[in-house]
Amino acid sequence: MGVGGNFWDMLKPYARTEGFDFLRNKRVAIDLSYWIVQHETAIKLHTRNPHLRLTFFRTINLFSKFGAFPVFVADGTPSPLKSQARIMRFFQSSGLDLASLPVPDGTSVVDRNNKFLKCVQECVELLELFGMPVLKASGEAEGLCAQLNKEGHVDACITSDSDAFLFGAKCIIKRLKPNSQEPFECYHMSDIEAGLGLKRNHLIAIALLVGNDYDLKGVQGIGLETALTFVKSFDEDEVLDRLCELGGGNMLINNSDESILKTRLPHCSLCGHPGSKRSHFKDSCERCSSTKQEGCLQKPIGFKCDCSSCEQDKKEKEQKKNEAWKMKVCTKIATEPNFPNNEIIQMYLNNQHTNFTGAEPFISWKTPNTEMLIDYLAFKLNWEPSFIRQKLFPFLSTIFLRNIAKNQDTDLLYGQYEFDCIQRTKIRVGHTFYLVSWKKSTQTVNNNICTTPSKEAGLQEDYDELVDTFDEADVTNVRVDDGCLMTDENMDLVMAAYPERVDQFLQQKEFKEAKSRKKGKAKSAEDPSSSPSSRGVQLNITQFYRSSKGEAAEKIKDDSFSVGKRDAGNKRFSKSARRRLLLG
Structure with a gap:
């Protein structure tokens, strides 16, 4: 979805792969519909309510593993243009005759089916129990995501709709690969401007020519490469006005008579240099390397003169060819009925994609309602409460450490667990974490955490090849050891929350390393055969x-x-x- 004509393929050479901490302590707007639709087809036959399962694990991983602050955006009421395009897409995919399409009246709205709306509503309920902010767009969710990014309320958008750039987005995360050292595939508008020379109005012009979510057809006979070359010939401030003029029948290309009056200088047919063959017959020209008595040399096969006259003639021919090509494109644009649609242009340039009552959107992260969240998932997904608590623990431990770092009163799972110690450092996909142990407190209620997954969660092995590892249940990395829970925590976050414990851990680690080195030296002194000099000589077998x-x-x-x-x-x-x- 978004701009047609393999638009993402055009942007692919300018994609960045960002590191593990790219979103740490940053806000990111998420197109909720994109999450729901992305993998629903792959796993809907293998698990119950996949949209809730995916939203649950993705939210935990994005919040605890990558340290981001998610802001979820839901679609609002689609515009009549989007409704008409949705009907046309349905006709095309079903093989129906497009001639039977209903005539648009500019007011009819076709919403998504009730099943999808129910999935969205359930995900919103789940996210609100998480304490995540959920905003509703007045129209398209990617439009509001782009507006939040453009105005600086969020640092990036997670969506696959390429028209988010047309709405004004600055950074789009199209794909996440969590089990790699560079998990984020990002597209920055600054890179696109530097690499392709295209700005926001240029992209809107390309979308009008090749098709978009509101007009699937575009201009007949114009593809992505043609549209790219054409719009680059205009400045950003004038490109949309030029399209409007062409749509009104005003041609922009005027042939210049000056180039026609210019004539190419005569060239010798023997050597190919400026001058006549008669003048070069007795005496060679200045460009030939032969002696004056021998005359000019025969020009080689494929010879092309590089004199100023020939260069000028070449430029004139190239200009005429380019003008003819432009005239052909302009003719196609002028013959397209109702082009361009000013309503689509205003929709992309509009910066009001929500119904905020204040000047700025109110975005806040609340404390999760843990018990209601557990009951909700147990009812919807048929998971055991102990399994839910285990998978939810990294989310809660991240909130706990952040609150401790801010000197705020907080507890972990209603006071059931407390910080114990740092076990060791751990490297995962090239990134270093602290393996933190959480022990049960003295006031432990009867809400145990077990490691036995429910029957529904055990289906992970059945469709592991169908979904992204970003959705796996075991990505949260919670382990149980003698009643204590082990989680991987960000080193900076643990340092901010418990600086004394981190200093103590580092001192103990340094002491152990020094003791190990001392023990190794003592062993070398007792056993001369194990000395470095003797070990350096490899004996015959x-x-x-x-x-x-x-x-x-x-x-x-x-x-x-x-x-x-x-x-x-x-x-x-x-x-x-x-x-x-x-x-x-």
Whole structure:
């Protein structure tokens, strides 16, 4: 969805891959419909209510693993243009005759089906129990995401709709690969401007020419490459006005008579240089390397003169060719009925995609309603409460550490767990974490956390190849050890919350390393064979394992040599025979 004509493929060379901490402590707007639709087809036959499952795990991973502050945006009432385009897309996918399309009256609105709206409403309920802010757009969700990004309320948008750039977005995250060192595939508007020379109005012009979510057709006969070359010939401030003029039938290209009056200088047919063949017959021209008596040389095959006259002629031909191409494109635009649609242009340029009562949107993150969240998931997904608490724990521990760092009163799972210690450092996909142990507090209620997943959650292995690892249940990395929970936590966050514990851990780690080095030196002093000098010499394998076969062979050789020597000294043999026995 978004701009037609493989628009993302055009932007692909200018994509960035950002590191693990790209979104840490940053706000990110999420197109909720994009999350619901993205993998629903892949897993709907394998799990119950996949939209809730995906939203649950993605929210936890984005908040706890990547440290982001998500802002969710839901679609509002679609515009009549979007409704008409949706009907046309349905006709095309169903193979129906487009001639039977209902005539748009400019007021009819076709909303999504009730099943999808129910999925959206359930996800909104789940996110509100998480304490996540959920905003409703007046129209398209990507429009509000782009507005929040443009006005600085969020740092990036997560969506696959390329027309978010047309709405004014500055940074779009199109794909997440969590189990890699660079998990975010990002597109920055600054990179597109520098690489392609396209700004926001240029992109809107391309969308009008090749088609978009509100007009699937665009201009007949104009593809993405043609549209790109055409709009780049205009400045950003004039490109939309030029399209409006062309749509009104005003041609922009006027042939210049000056180029027609110019004539190309005569060239010698022999050498190809300026001048006539008669003048070059006796005396060679200045450009030929032969002697004056021999005349000009025969020009080689494929020769092209590089004189100023030829260069000017070449430029004029290129200009005429470009003007003819532009005239052809302009003719196609002028013959397109009702082009361009000013309502689409105003929709993209509009910066009011929500019904905010104040000057700015109110965005806040609240404390999650843990017990209601557990009951909601247990009812909707048929999960065991203990399994939900286990998977929810990294989300709660992140909130706990952030509150401790801000000196705010807080507890973890209603006071059931408290910070114990830092077990060790852990490297995951090239990023270092602290493995933190959480122990049960003395006031522990009867809400145990177990490691046995529910029957619904166990389906992960069945469709592991169908969905992104960003949606896996075990990405949260919670382990149970003697009643304590182990989680991977961001090192800076733990340092901000418990600086004394981190200093103590680092001192203990340094002490252990020093003790290990000291023990290694003592062992080297006691065992000279294990000294660095002796270890540096690699011994032959026969020095470690003496072969009995080799010793027997050595003994046989010595015995045979002694026998031969004894026989060689026997006077009964001739001198030559004794020599052969001795040297044999």
